[in-house]
Structures are given as structure tokens and as C-alpha cells.
Amino acid sequence: MKERTVWEQIADQLRSRSIWMLHYCTGCGAMELPPTMTARFDMERFGIMPMATPRQADILLITGYLNTKTLRRVIYTYEQMADPKYVIGFGSCTINGGIYYDSYSTINRLDYYIPVDVYIAGCMPRPEAILEAFQYLMEKIRKGEADGWKRYKENYEWYKQNQIRSLGEVYVHDEFHE
Amino acid sequence: MTNSMNEALKAIEIFNPMVEEIDERQVKVSVGNDKLVSVLETLKSKGYSHLSLITCVDWIDDGQLELVYILFSWQDGGKFIVTTRIDRNNPKFVTVKEIWPVARFYERELHEFFGVEFEGNDDMKPLFLELWDEMPPLRKDFDPREYSKSKFPDRKYEKDVIKEAKIFRGEIDG
Ligand code: SF4
Numbered sequence: 588m589k590e591r592t593v594w595e596q597i598a599d600q601l602r603s604r605s606i607w608m609l610h611y612c613t614g615c616g617a618m619e620l621p622p623t624m625t626a627r628f629d630m631e632r633f634g635i636m637p638m639a640t641p642r643q644a645d646i647l648l649i650t651g652y653l654n655t656k657t658l659r660r661v662i663y664t665y666e667q668m669a670d671p672k673y674v675i676g677f678g679s680c681t682i683n684g685g686i687y688y689d690s691y692s693t694i695n696r697l698d699y700y701i702p703v704d705v706y707i708a709g710c711m712p713r714p715e716a717i718l719e720a721f722q723y724l725m726e727k728i729r730k731g732e733a734d735g736w737k738r739y740k741e742n743y744e745w746y747k748q749n750q751i752r753s754l755g756e757v758y759v760h761d762e763f764h765e
Numbered sequence: 766m767t768n769s770m771n772e773a774l775k776a777i778e779i780f781n782p783m784v785e786e787i788d789e790r791q792v793k794v795s796v797g798n799d800k801l802v803s804v805l806e807t808l809k810s811k812g813y814s815h816l817s818l819i820t821c822v823d824w825i826d827d828g829q830l831e832l833v834y835i836l837f838s839w840q841d842g843g844k845f846i847v848t849t850r851i852d853r854n855n856p857k858f859v860t861v862k863e864i865w866p867v868a869r870f871y872e873r874e875l876h877e878f879f880g881v882e883f884e885g886n887d888d889m890k891p892l893f894l895e896l897w898d899e900m901p902p903l904r905k906d907f908d909p910r911e912y913s914k915s916k917f918p919d920r921k922y923e924k925d926v927i928k929e930a931k932i933f934r935g936e937i938d939g
Contacts, residue, residue, distance in 0.1 A: 656895050683920045689910040691902045692894065695917040753916050755896045762890060 591731050602645070602671065603728040605634045606721075609644035609668070611661055614651015616678045616711045623714040635721055641667040646724070651711070652680035654692040658700060659759050662750060665701050665739075672736045673728070675720060676706045685710055699749050702735030766792065770843045773811040777804050793846040798858070801849045805834060805864060813838045813845050819861075819871035821879045825905040828853045830879060834861075851881070860886035878903040 591599070610620055623630050624637055638644040641664045653661060665674070676697045679685035684695035697703055704727065707720045727733040739746060750757050766774075770792060774784060780800040785793040796804050813836040822831040829850040836845040851858055860883040862869040872883040873892045880901040882889075891897060900907050931937045 656893070659895070684913075684917070688919070689913050691899075691907070691909040691912045693913075693917075695913065696920045699918060749918075753918075755898070760895065 596731070599728055599731055603725040605636075606645045606673075606725070606728075607636050607638035607643060608646040608648050609638050609641055609664070610648040610650060611657075611664065612650050613653065613657045614649075614678060614680055616650035616680075619711055619714055619717065620648075620650070623717050628714045628718060630718060630721065633718070633721060633725070641665075642669060644668055645672060647672065647674045649674065649676055649681055649697060651678045652685065652687050652693045653697065654690075655694070655754055656692070658694055658750075659754060659757055662701065662757055663759060670736050671733075673704045673724060673733050674701055674735055675724065676703045677717070677720075678712060679708060679710045682706050682708060694753060700746060700753070702738045702746075704733045704735045766790075767841045767843050769812055769838065769841055770845075773808055773813060773845070776811055777807050780804050780807075787846070790842055791844045791846065793848065795848050795850075798849050798851060801832075801834075801847065802859060802861060802864075804847055805836070805861060808836050808845055808847070809864060812840050813843070815839060816861075816865040816868060816871075817844075819868060819875065821875050821881060821903075823853070823879065823903070823905045824850070825853070830856050830881060832858060832875075832881070856881040857884065858882070859884050862886055877901065880904065 610617065612620065622628055641647075647661075647665055647668065649661065665672070674697075676682060680687060680693070681697040681703070684690075684693065687693040688695055694700065705720050705724045707716050709716055724733060766786060767790065770790075774792070777794070780796055780803060782800075782804065783795040785795075787793055794804065815837040817835040817837045818833075819835075820833045822833060824831060827850075830853050831848050831850050834847045836847065837843075856879065858881060860868065860872055862872065862885070869886050869888060870892065872881075872886050873889060875881045876883065876889045877891050877894055877897075878901050894902070899912060902909065902912075928937070
């Protein structure tokens with residue numbers, strides 16, 4: 588890894604204090620987010636806020652299983668986000684397929700298609716685990732180790748080739764919009 | 766069985782159905798292929814006007830697909846499960862989209878997941894799957910595990926027995 592300049596180090600310090608999260612809630616894990624966001628666990632005290640659009644978000648939180656249809660949308664979303672961007676894989680489904688490991692339409696590991704900075708194991712993980720993961724990610728950002736977005740650029744060919752292998756085509760065809 | 770269910774059953778008696786009472790408010794009615802549409806229409810006129818679901822069961826050993834239509838009545842909450850069996854190797858049936866317009870989506874779904882053709886319904890675009898390249902996936906002879914292996918690579922795990930033993934003994938933190 589390249590040495591960071593002083594400015595980059597300062598920027599990373601600041602970034603880690605204000606991360607906005609886009610949550611892609613297709614899996615069951617989305618159920619744990621309301622308590623995490625609201626008064627009970629209150630993630631805003633760490634500077635983490637939910638955000639509705641990819642362009643303004645820093646974190647992409649994938650809450651659980653992705654099938655080929657949603658993976659296409661996730662790749663779109665991920666590529667729309669501005670650098671620096673981080674991905675958190677939430678639940679065993681993103682790690683190794685979970686209970687859907689032999690399904691005909693769900694993928695088995697997320698980091699094969701987009702780079703993942705932190706995984707949270709569990710089916711489903713508790714809000715404490717989510718906050719723990721966020722703290723870990725903040726630590727990684729501060730140290731400059733959360734470099735998934737750089738890896739995506741450097742190994743773009745490899746990621747694209749994997750995406751094509753599983754999806755056939757990444758382009759989204761949508762009968763309601765064409 | 767509720768009164769209105771008895772009435773409805775009487776009305777469809779002429780189609781000689783096989784009736785099976787599942788519980789107080791659920792009755793399964795199996796009829797021949799040619800009678801099914803008339804039975805559905807009769808039941809609809811008797812108050813069972815809500816088509817909850819059309820689905821399909823794959824009886825691979827009998828070489829048949831069983832089409833299942835679930836009708837619901839808003840008057841007394843009764844349910845009729847009307848089924849018929851069609852040939853598995855030539856799965857063709859007629860559409861009911863003239864009776865319930867919503868049926869065309871269920872029929873598209875069945876076409877996608879079981880490969881059933883519905884005559885009269887020519888909008889048979891895939892509904893859920895995108896770029897599907899195999900046989901219909903909910904048929905019993907489709908092997909999802911093989912397909913998953915060929916398309917979606919697994920994570921490889923290495924087993925470290927010594928480390929596991931140490932964690933187990935509490936020497937290191939897992
Ligand atoms: S890991 Fe468990 S809770 Fe999360 S999406 Fe998968 S099955 Fe659902």
C-alpha cells in the first residue's frame with residue numbers, strides 16, 4: 588500500500604467520523620436496522636446516518652442474500668457511489684451463501700463481485716454486532732486500511748469477469764422502464 | 766363446512782368433482798381438465814370471487830403437473846382449492862385471465878417456474894428471473910445445487926485443527 592500524505596491522513600480521520608450509509612435491504616437482516624438507527628442503539632452518536640441516495644453515501648450496507656437480479660442493481664449502485672466508498676457485508680448469506688448456499692439464484696460470496704471491507708457474521712447479526720462492525724470500519728478508515736474502492740479500480744478486470752461469469756450480463760433490463 | 770360452502774358444492778355437483786374436506790373453512794375440489802374453467806366460474810358466481818393464488822405441484826413420479834387455484838370468499842372466509850392434473854411432458858392449459866385479469870401474472874410465473882403454457886395468454890415474458898438459461902427451476906428434476914456450483918463459486922475454507930483445539934481449551938481467543 589502507498590504511504591498516505593498528511594492531508595490524506597487528516598481526511599481519513601475526518602471521514603471516519605461522518606459516514607453516511609446506504610442500506611440495500613433485500614435480505615432479512617434489514618429487520619435489525621430500525622433498532623440500530625433509532626433511540627435504543629442510536630448509531631448517530633458515532634456519526635453514522637442513513638442516506639437515501641448512492642451519490643451521497645459512503646457505506647453500502649448489504650443486508651443479506653443477493654440473487655442475480657439484485658446483484659445487478661447492487662453493482663449499479665456501487666459504481667454510482669463516489670470515492671471513497673466502503674462495503675459492509677451483513678449476515679452469513681453474504682459470506683458464504685448462508686442457508687441459500689444451494690439456491691439456483693442467490694450468489695454465494697459477495698467479495699467475488701465487489702470488494703468488501705467488513706463482514707458481519709451471524710444469521711442475523713444483532714444491532715450490537717452492527718455497531719461493533721462500524722467501529723471496526725472506522726478504525727480501518729483511520730489507519731487507511733479500508734481500501735476496497737482502490738482494489739476495485741486496480742482489479743476491475745477481475746471483478747468484471749466474475750460478474751459476467753455469474754450474471755451473464757450486468758446491464759439491467761426492466762420491463763417497466765423500457 | 767359453512768352453509769355457503771355447502772351451497773357452492775351443490776352447484777358444482779354436476780361436474781362430478783372429487784371433494785376433500787381439509788378443515789372447517791377449506792375444501793379441496795379435484796376436477797377433470799375440461800371441467801375446471803366451468804367450476805371456477807360457478808364458484809365465482811357463488812361468492813368465491815377472490816383468486817388468491819394459482820400455483821402448481823410437480824408430481825414427477827406420476828408424470829403429471831397439478832394446477833392449483835385457490836379461491837376465497839369475503840363473505841364467510843371460506844376457501845376452495847380447485848385442482849386439476851395435466852400432462853407433465855406436454856404442459857398446456859387454457860388461461861383464466863378472462864375471469865380474473867390478475868391471473869395473467871400468475872400464469873406468467875407458472876410458465877417461468879414450471880414451463881406450463883397457457884393458451885390464450887400470449888404475454889409469457891419472464892416475470893422474476895433474468896437471463897435464465899436452464900430448464901424451469903421449480904421442476905423436481907432440476908438440481909439447484911449443481912446449478913449453484915456451476916454459476917456461483919463458493920468460498921474455500923481451510924480447517925486449522927490445532928487452532929480450533931486451542932480455542933476450545935480457552936488458550937486463545939477465537
Ligand atoms: S444471513 Fe440469515 S438473516 Fe441474513 S439474509 Fe441470510 S438467511 Fe436472512
